Amino acid sequence: MKLRRREFIRLGGITAAGSLVLPSMLQSCKGPVLSDNVNSYLNHFEVTPHLLKKVISTALDKGGDYADLYFEHTINNFSNLEDKKVNQASSNIGYGVGIRVLKGDQTGYAFTEEITPEAMLKAATTAANIANSGGSLNPADISEYITPNLYPVKISWEDTSVKDKIPFLERMNDKIFSLDNRVSKVNASIGDTTSYILFYNSEGRLAWDYRPLVYLAGSCVMEQNGRIENFYVSRSAREGSEFLTDELVDMLANEAVEKTKLQFEAVKPKAGEMEVVMSPGESGILLHEAIGHAFEADFNRKGTSIFSDKMGKKVAENFITIVDDGTLPSNRGSLNFDDEGNPTENTVIVKDGVLTSYLHDRISAAYYKVKPTGNGRRQNFRYIPIPRMRCTRMENGPHKKEEIIASVKNGIYVDSFSNGQVNIGAGDFTFFVKAGYIIEKGKLTRPIKDINIIGNGPQALADIVMAADDTKLADGTWTCGKAGQSVPVTMGLPTVKIKKLTVGGINA
Amino acid sequence: MNTKEKYTLADQVIEHALKSGAKQVSVSLNESHNNDIEIRDQKIDRLTESNRNSLTVGLYVDNKYSSLSTNRLKKDDLFKFVDEGIAATKYLAEDKFRSLPAEDLYYKGGGTDLNVADTKLGDIDAKTKIDIASEVLNEAYNKDERIISVSAYYSDSISNRVLVTSNGFKGDSARTNVSLYVTVSVKSDKGRPSDYWYENAIFYDKLKKTGIGTKALERTLKKIGPEKINSGKYTMIVENRSAPNLLSPLYNALQGNNLYQKQSFLADKIGKSVASSIMTVDDDPLIISGPGSRLFDDEGLAAVKRPILEDGTLRNYYIDNYYGRKLGMEPTSGSSSNAVFRLGKRNMDEMVANLKKGILVTGFNGGNCNGSTGDFSYGIEGYLIENGSIVHPVNEMNISGNMNQLWFNLVEAGNDIVDGSSFMIPTLMFEGIDFSGI
Numbered sequence: 001m002k003l004r005r006r007e008f009i010r011l012g013g014i015t016a017a018g019s020l021v022l023p024s025m026l027q028s029c030k031g032p033v034l035s036d037n038v039n040s041y042l043n044h045f046e047v048t049p050h051l052l053k054k055v056i057s058t059a060l061d062k063g064g065d066y067a068d069l070y071f072e073h074t075i076n077n078f079s080n081l082e083d084k085k086v087n088q089a090s091s092n093i094g095y096g097v098g099i100r101v102l103k104g105d106q107t108g109y110a111f112t113e114e115i116t117p118e119a120m121l122k123a124a125t126t127a128a129n130i131a132n133s134g135g136s137l138n139p140a141d142i143s144e145y146i147t148p149n150l151y152p153v154k155i156s157w158e159d160t161s162v163k164d165k166i167p168f169l170e171r172m173n174d175k176i177f178s179l180d181n182r183v184s185k186v187n188a189s190i191g192d193t194t195s196y197i198l199f200y201n202s203e204g205r206l207a208w209d210y211r212p213l214v215y216l217a218g219s220c221v222m223e224q225n226g227r228i229e230n231f232y233v234s235r236s237a238r239e240g241s242e243f244l245t246d247e248l249v250d251m252l253a254n255e256a257v258e259k260t261k262l263q264f265e266a267v268k269p270k271a272g273e274m275e276v277v278m279s280p281g282e283s284g285i286l287l288h289e290a291i292g293h294a295f296e297a298d299f300n301r302k303g304t305s306i307f308s309d310k311m312g313k314k315v316a317e318n319f320i321t322i323v324d325d326g327t328l329p330s331n332r333g334s335l336n337f338d339d340e341g342n343p344t345e346n347t348v349i350v351k352d353g354v355l356t357s358y359l360h361d362r363i364s365a366a367y368y369k370v371k372p373t374g375n376g377r378r379q380n381f382r383y384i385p386i387p388r389m390r391c392t393r394m395e396n397g398p399h400k401k402e403e404i405i406a407s408v409k410n411g412i413y414v415d416s417f418s419n420g421q422v423n424i425g426a427g428d429f430t431f432f433v434k435a436g437y438i439i440e441k442g443k444l445t446r447p448i449k450d451i452n453i454i455g456n457g458p459q460a461l462a463d464i465v466m467a468a469d470d471t472k473l474a475d476g477t478w479t480c481g482k483a484g485q486s487v488p489v490t491m492g493l494p495t496v497k498i499k500k501l502t503v504g505g506i507n508a
Numbered sequence: 509m510n511t512k513e514k515y516t517l518a519d520q521v522i523e524h525a526l527k528s529g530a531k532q533v534s535v536s537l538n539e540s541h542n543n544d545i546e547i548r549d550q551k552i553d554r555l556t557e558s559n560r561n562s563l564t565v566g567l568y569v570d571n572k573y574s575s576l577s578t579n580r581l582k583k584d585d586l587f588k589f590v591d592e593g594i595a596a597t598k599y600l601a602e603d604k605f606r607s608l609p610a611e612d613l614y615y616k617g618g619g620t621d622l623n624v625a626d627t628k629l630g631d632i633d634a635k636t637k638i639d640i641a642s643e644v645l646n647e648a649y650n651k652d653e654r655i656i657s658v659s660a661y662y663s664d665s666i667s668n669r670v671l672v673t674s675n676g677f678k679g680d681s682a683r684t685n686v687s688l689y690v691t692v693s694v695k696s697d698k699g700r701p702s703d704y705w706y707e708n709a710i711f712y713d714k715l716k717k718t719g720i721g722t723k724a725l726e727r728t729l730k731k732i733g734p735e736k737i738n739s740g741k742y743t744m745i746v747e748n749r750s751a752p753n754l755l756s757p758l759y760n761a762l763q764g765n766n767l768y769q770k771q772s773f774l775a776d777k778i779g780k781s782v783a784s785s786i787m788t789v790d791d792d793p794l795i796i797s798g799p800g801s802r803l804f805d806d807e808g809l810a811a812v813k814r815p816i817l818e819d820g821t822l823r824n825y826y827i828d829n830y831y832g833r834k835l836g837m838e839p840t841s842g843s844s845s846n847a848v849f850r851l852g853k854r855n856m857d858e859m860v861a862n863l864k865k866g867i868l869v870t871g872f873n874g875g876n877c878n879g880s881t882g883d884f885s886y887g888i889e890g891y892l893i894e895n896g897s898i899v900h901p902v903n904e905m906n907i908s909g910n911m912n913q914l915w916f917n918l919v920e921a922g923n924d925i926v927d928g929s930s931f932m933i934p935t936l937m938f939e940g941i942d943f944s945g946i
Binding site for chain 1: 555560702
C-alpha cells in the first residue's frame with residue numbers, strides 16, 4: 001500500500017537511507033553541529049536538541065543515573081493472496097517515544113504516542129520515579145553517533161505501491177499450482193516494515209537509523225485420496241523492494257511444492273533417545289533454543305540460567321565456535337546499533353569449546369563490568385530493551401556431511417522446523433520438526449514429519465560430537481519472543497551430529 | 509479522549525471515508541492503560557506505565573477490502589491515511605464476499621451489564637501496588653537456602669473500545685484485569701529449576717493477594733531432581749493450568765479461516781462424534797463477570813451462548829462474517845469468549861491419589877500441531893505417579909499423537925478450574941498416551 005510518510009509528517013528532506021555521513025568536524029560553542037541526516041530525523045519527530053536535553057534532565061530529576069529516549073515511526077504493510085487473487089491488504093502506523101531511566105540495575109519506563117513537549121515531560125516524570133534520591137545529573141553535550149550502514153535500500157517500501165507487489169504474489173500462486181496437480185490451496189503474502197529511529201541518551205549520544213524489513217511467504221495445500229498435507233515457506237531480509245524477484249518467488253514455490261509432496265510419504269519415528277543429525281542452515285534453531293537464550297545476560301545476572309556459573313568453562317568440543325552476529329549485511333537479525341544506542345558486533349559466545357561471553361544489554365554489561373555487546377533490543381518504543389539474540393550461528397567444523405550421516409546407525413536427520421522453546425533454568429529446550437528423514441545404517445531412508453525434539457541445553461551442547469564444513473545461514477522469517485516482546489532474528493549451522501536427544505514419536 | 513469523543517471521531521472518519529469513495533466502513537477505537545511493576549529480591553526492578561490508543565478502519569471499496577490501523581489520531585492525519593488507503597484498495601482484486609455483517613446479526617443494545625470492568629482500579633496508587641507485590645515476594649524470599657532468585661510482578665490493565673459501522677452498529681465496552689505473579693528459581697545438582705504461581709481478577713478487591721509466593725516456592729522445590737523415564741504409553745493427567753494448551757489446537761481447527769484453508773482436522777465434522785462422551789464444552793459470552801464475557805464480538809455480532817461439543821459431538825464452529833459468506837455458513841463469531849467445560853466430580857489431587865501408574869503433566873515445552881492432519885507432538889514437564897503418589901519429577905520427555913484420537917482417550921474431567929481464565933477447563937485425564945523418554 002502506498003503510504004508516503006511525507007504526507008503524514010513533514011519529510012524535511014530525510015535521506016531515504018544509506019548515505020553515510022562524515023562526522024562533523026566543527027563543534028561550535030553555540031551548540032552541536034549536526035549532520036543533515038540527523039537534523040532531518042529531528043525534524044521528522046518535531047523535536048530540537050534543546051528539547052531532548054530538557055526531557056532527559058526531567059527524567060534524571062529524581063536521582064536516576066542514566067536516561068534514554070527512543071523515538072520510533074514504523075509503517076507496516078501486508079498484502080495477501082487467497083483464492084488466486086490478491087484481495088486483502090492492511091497497513092499499520094506506530095509512532096511514539098519511549099523514555100527510560102536507570103538507577104543501577106533498576107528501570108523506570110514510560111512512553112507516549114504523542115510527541116509533544118508536554119507529553120514527553122509527563123512521561124519523563126513517570127519514568128523518573130524509579131529513583132527517589134533527588135539530586136539531578138546534567139545530560140552530557142550532544143554528540144552525533146555515526147553508525148555503519150548494514151542495510152542500504154535501492155527502492156524504499158514507501159515508494160513501492162501494493163500494485164507493484166501483486167505480480168509477485170500472483171506468480172507464486174501460479175507457479176505452485178503449475179508444479180503439481182494435487183495442489184488445492186495456495187496462500188502468499190508480503191509483509192514490509194519501515195522504521196525511522198532516533199535515539200538520544202544522557203551521555204549525549206544522538207543517533208538515527210532507517211530500518212527496512214521484508215518477508216515473502218507462501219503456503220501450499222495438497223490433497224491426495226482424502227489426505228491433506230501442507231507446507232509453509234518464507235524468506236526475509238532487511239532490504240527494500242528490490243528483494244522481490246521472480247527468481248526468489250520461483251525458488252520458494254518449488255520449495256513449498258517439494259516439501260508438501262514429501263509429507264505424503266512421511267511417517268512418525270519411534271519414540272525415544274537417539275542420534276540426531278541437523279542439516280545446515282535452519283537447524284541453527286538448536287543454538288537459539290539450547291544455548292542462545294540461556295546466554296542472555298539478564299538471566300545470568302539474576303542467576304536463573306543453567307549457564308550462570310559456566311563463564312570461562314569448557315562447554316563443548318574443541319572444534320565448536322558459536323557467535324551471535326548483529327553485523328551481517330541486510331540480515332533480518334542485524335542492526336546498525338542496538339535499541340539502546342550501542343554498536344552491534346559479532347560476539348563470540350563459545351570459542352573453541354569454551355564459554356567466552358554472554359549477550360549483554362547496558363544493565364548486564366555494567367553488572368559484569370564488560371563492554372555491552374549490542375544485544376539490547378526491544379519490540380518497539382512501547383517496551384524496554386532487554387538482551388536478545390541477533391543472528392546466532394556456528395562456524396565450520398572439521399567433518400564432512402557424508403561422513404556424519406554415514407556414522408549414524410539408528411537416528412534421524414532433521415531439516416525443517418516451525419518453532420522451538422526453552423526453559424532457561426532447567427535447561428530443557430525443544431524444537432518442532434516439520435520435515436526430516438530416518439537414518440538407518442548410515443543412510444537416509446523414510447521421510448518424517450511433525451515431531452517435537454527435546455533435550456537439555458548444556459548436555460546437548462556437550463553432545464555435539466561432529467560438525468561439518470558446510471555452515472549456512474537460514475533466512476526464513478524467524479521471530480523470537482521473550483518477556484512478551486517479539487524481535488526478528490536469524491540463525492545458522494553447519495551439519496552437526498548430536499549424540500543423543502529425545503525424539504517424539506510412537507511406541508510400538 | 510472520552511467515549512463520546514471517540515464516537516464523534518469514529519463518525520467523522522466514517523463520513524469522510526464514505527465521501528471519498530468507500531461503500532462501507534467500520535471504525536474501532538481502542539484504548540488501554542497498563543501498569544507493570546517487577547520486584548526482584550526485595551528491590552524494585554522495573555516500573556512501567558503505558559497508555560495506548562489506536563484506531564482501526566475497515567474499508568470496503570467496490571467489492572474490495574483493506575484495513576488500516578494507526579496510533580496517530582489527529583483528524584487531518586486520519587483523513588489522509590484513509591484517502592491513501594482507499595486509493596490503494598482500488599488496486600486489489602474484487603472479492604464479492606467482502607461486506608459488513610448483515611444488520612440483523614448486530615448487537616442492538618439493552619443487554620445485561622456483564623460487570624467486567626472495575627471502575628475503581630484507576631484509583632489504586634503505586635505504593636499500594638508495590639506493597640502487595642512485596643508481600644507475595646516475601647512469602648518466598650529467604651524461605652529456603654536453595655533459593656537463587658524470587659521475582660514478583662504486579663500488573664493491571666484498563667481497556668475500552670468503541671466500534672461503529674456504516675450500516676448501523678454502535679457499541680462500546682470496557683474491561684479491566686489485575687494480576688499478581690511470583691516466580692522462584694532454586695539451585696540444585698541438575699540445573700536451576702523454576703516455577704511460578706499467579707492470581708488474576710477483573711476486580712482489585714477480588715484479587716487473591718496472599719499465598720502466591722508460598723505456592724510458587726512449593727512448586728519450584730518439588731521440581732528438584734527430575735529424571736527421564738522409559739518411553740511408552742502412559743495414563744496422563746494434565747493439570748488445569750496447562751489444559752488450555754491442549755485444547756488450543758482443537759479451537760484453531762474450529763476457526764472458519766482454517767476450515768476454508770483446509771488447515772483443519774475438524775472440517776465437515778458438525779454433528780459427528782469427535783471426542784469422548786465426557787467432553788461437553790459451551791461457548792458462553794454472557795457469564796456475569798466472566799473473563800471472556802462480552803455483549804458483542806469484534807465485528808459487532810450479538811453474543812449468543814452456543815454449545816461447541818455435546819457429549820463428544822461437534823455442534824458449532826467459530827465462523828466470522830467473511831468466512832461465513834465464503835463457506836456458506838451462518839456466522840457464529842470469529843473468536844471464542846468463555847470456554848466452559850462440563851465439570852466432573854474430583855479435583856487433581858483426588859485423581860492423582862487414585863492413579864496406579866501414570867504421568868501428571870504440569871507444563872508444556874514447545875511442540876506444535878499440524879492443523880490439517882491433527883498430528884501433534886509437545887515437550888512436557890511433570891511428575892511420575894505410582895500407586896497414588898508422586899515418585900519424582902520428570903523432564904525431557906515428549907507426548908505425540910493425533911488430535912482426532914487424543915480427545916477420545918479422555919477418560920475424566922476434574923471439577924477444578926483456574927480462576928480468572930476465559931478457558932474454564934478443569935484437570936483432564938487421558939489414557940494410552942505416547943510418551944517419549946529414554
